[in-house]
Amino acid sequence: MRAALRRPDFARLAASHGLATVAQLMVTLGLGVEVLHRTGSAAWVSVTVALGFAPYAALSGLAGVVADRFPRGRVLAVSAAARAVLVAGVAVGLVAGAPVWLLVAFSALVAVAATPAYPALAAATPQCVTDEELPAANALVTCVENVTWIAGPGVYGVLVLLGLDATTQTLVASALLASAAVVAAGARTPGPAVGAGRGWDEALLGVRLVARVPGVRRPMTLAVVDNLLYGYLVVAVVLLVQDAPDPARWLGRLNAALTLGAVAAMVVVGRLAGGDRVRRTLHVSLAGFAGCVLLVGAVGPGPVALVLLLACGATTLVAEVAAVTLLQRSVEDDVLARLFGVYDQLNVGAIAVGSAVAAPVAGLLGPGLAMGVLAVACVALQAVVAIGRGEPAVAVPGLRDVSGAVAPAR
Known part of the structure; x- marks a missing residue:
């Protein structure tokens, strides 16, 4: 693991993903609480939180196409930057007293902007570490995923204990996302070759x-x-x-x-x-x-x-x-x-x-x-x-040397 972390590009991408995940969960939880305060409706809370997660199940496949068309470090940086802007928009909406449906819509857009992040990180990991370091690097990515899913609500709880209002909490999350974008932007990952497929062929x-x-x-x-x-x-x-x-x-x-x-x-x-x-x-x-x-x-x-x-x-x-x-x-x-x-x-x-x-x-x-x-x-x-x-491997049209065999060590 120390060897994997000594790869600066991998360390940057993993840290960026962790920061962005913490910030996003803060926003999802904070908006759920704000919606409850405004409406008193458990149904609205369920909708708010569900829309914070549903895009992952619905859109991650298409988001993977984006992460294959550009350098993966850039994808992570742009994803975090887009979320920072959207979350800042949520803060403006809270100050302006925007309707609940608009805040919920912004929450869903934040989740949509996040969907390319994990596919990009998983695809970038073998670009940043050696084959021997790959299992340890994957373990670190899994740990980052698990720890940040716990840490997000924890950081939100600390901000509540400090007495910060919903707008300030949201601005803190936006600042964390902006920091994640800066960290990812410093990583250098090669641009993947553009596949021959187009449209639905490429998406599927x-x-x-x-x-x-x-x-x-x-x-x-x-x-x-x-x-x-x-x-x-x-x-x-x-x-x-x-x-x-x-x-x-x-x-x-x-x-x-x-x-x-x-x-x-x-x-x-x-x-x-x-x-x-x-x-x-x-x-x-x-x-x-x-x-x-x-x-x-x-x-x-x-x-x-x-x-x-x-x-x-x-x-x-x-x-x-x-x-x-x-x-x-x-x-x-x-x-x-x-x-x-x-x-x-x-x-x-x-x-x-x-x-x-x-x-x-x-x-x-x-x-x-x-x-x-x-x-x-x-x-x-x-x-x-x-x-x-x-079972014999079946070639997929448009790919080079794709098979069920394990590729040679990098």
Whole structure:
């Protein structure tokens, strides 16, 4: 990880993405609170927050096209700068007493402007680090994603405790986004080659890669399984502790264990997912994650569950890093952002689906049994993917040397 961080372009892009994510979450949460104060309507709050996330699931595939047409560092800089301007517009709207619908619309536009950021960062990472450093760099990107999603509401809470009003909070977020733009602008990433495709052919290229290239489809499917199970687990833990003697305390302990496990795994993920072990690491870690989820459902809240949640956090992070590394090695540089636009869509959707089905399935089967059933289903799907490894690669028109094989080390 130290080696990856010594690459100045990678460090700049990761830091920029982290700053921008913190600022954006501050805006989403702050606007939700402001809308609640103005309307007293929980429905308006839900719409505000939902529109702050929906563009990721709806538009990331198209945003990947943008990130493949320009240098990825420039894409991150422009994305952050555009969000800084839009958030400053929100601050002006708050001062002017703009109607709620207009503030919500600005919040949605901020999210739209953010959609190219992750595909650009994922595609830029192999440009900035060596192949040997790639798993550790991916672990750092995953950590930045996870930590900033927690830190955004935390920074917002600090500003509230300091007594700053909604307008000042929004201006702070705009300043953070402007700083993120400056940081990303200092990175030097090469401009990807312009693909031969045009229009919908180019926009759908990421989808066709997933559909037609086995070496892309398999790790993408396993990443979706990993995120589906993770989304389910986050909600299932809440349901599992409901009948515990002290549910709030156990919920805090189990969630802390899940996070600590993921952080601890960062120390070893570079070795586990390095070299030619990536595919094996992906399968073993995902199977381990599902097995730990099954056992958590069987034992219920308690000391054993704490150990199992530590293992869940570690194995889900290793599986995600391994899947991302395989995807980066499976296709050419000039289509990577389009591929990771699809990745973002599918995996944000998988987390949402896993979270959404947790309560109905737990209500039908009981929290513990439901966790076991879903874990077994995920292992079964993983086995189907593994059995299909002999499937021949299918070339995608317009690409050079795209196959299911792992590319040579850079």
